[in-house]
Amino acid sequence: MDFTELVASRRSIRAYKADKPVDNATISEIIGFAQQAPSWKNSQTGRYYAVTTPEKLAEIKEKALPEFNRNNCKDAPALIITTFVKARAGFERDGSATNELGDEWGAYDLGLQNQLFILKARELGLDTLIMGIRDEKALREALSIPDTEEVVAVISLGYRDIDPDMPKRKATEDIVKFF
Numbered sequence: 425m426d427f428t429e430l431v432a433s434r435r436s437i438r439a440y441k442a443d444k445p446v447d448n449a450t451i452s453e454i455i456g457f458a459q460q461a462p463s464w465k466n467s468q469t470g471r472y473y474a475v476t477t478p479e480k481l482a483e484i485k486e487k488a489l490p491e492f493n494r495n496n497c498k499d500a501p502a503l504i505i506t507t508f509v510k511a512r513a514g515f516e517r518d519g520s521a522t523n524e525l526g527d528e529w530g531a532y533d534l535g536l537q538n539q540l541f542i543l544k545a546r547e548l549g550l551d552t553l554i555m556g557i558r559d560e561k562a563l564r565e566a567l568s569i570p571d572t573e574e575v576v577a578v579i580s581l582g583y584r585d586i587d588p589d590m591p592k593r594k595a596t597e598d599i600v601k602f603f
């Protein structure tokens with residue numbers, strides 16, 4: 425599959441095969457690949473909490489996801505919680521923000537990294553759903569995520585059990601201005 429086909433084949437998947445697990449080595453391969461993403465001064469502040477054991481999966485789904493997202497990832501064999509280390513990307517050595525975006529640069533870098541994550545997963549035949557609607561405090565508590573990190577997305581990972589069409593995209597001329 426070439427890159428264009430790979431990107432076109434990725435969809436947000438909200439139903440997974442219950443009988444197909446994902447092993448930790450595969451998750452490490454995907455995260456290692458995503459680590460090639462560019463980042464602010466190569467600060468590499470993205471962090472990953474990979475959940476695959478049945479007990480912890482059940483706990484996260486129950487405590488940290490609202491009902492609709494719990495259903496979206498009901499049979500997903502892995503949940504990857506992504507965070508970034510605060511006050512590094514977008515900051516100077518003296519701790520001051522380089523510009524008005526501050527820690528938003530950390531979220532920007534994590535997004536770049538997570539884009540590679542979801543595309544590498546697709547290349548390996550896996551599918552994902554990024555979930556931004558989640559309970560940050562419940563995740564922090566369940567996974568002992570320190571206050572030095574900002575909790576961002578929960579990404580479900582597994583094998584698709586549906587084949588949705590691509591939701592409509594805006595026309596290019598509506599989102600670009602040339603000067």
Ligand SMILES: Cc1cc2nc3c(=O)[nH]c(=O)nc-3n(C[C@H](O)[C@H](O)[C@H](O)COP(=O)(O)O)c2cc1C
Pocket residue numbers: 434435436437438493496553554555556557558577590591
């Ligand atoms: C930052 C972000 C947060 C999202 N949060 C959710 C979510 O909480 N629940 C959900 O079902 N989909 C969520 N999505 C998936 C989007 O709805 C989806 O990407 C969009 O509709 C386009 O569909 P596609 O990914 O299949 O191209 C999220 C996507 C992104 C990038």
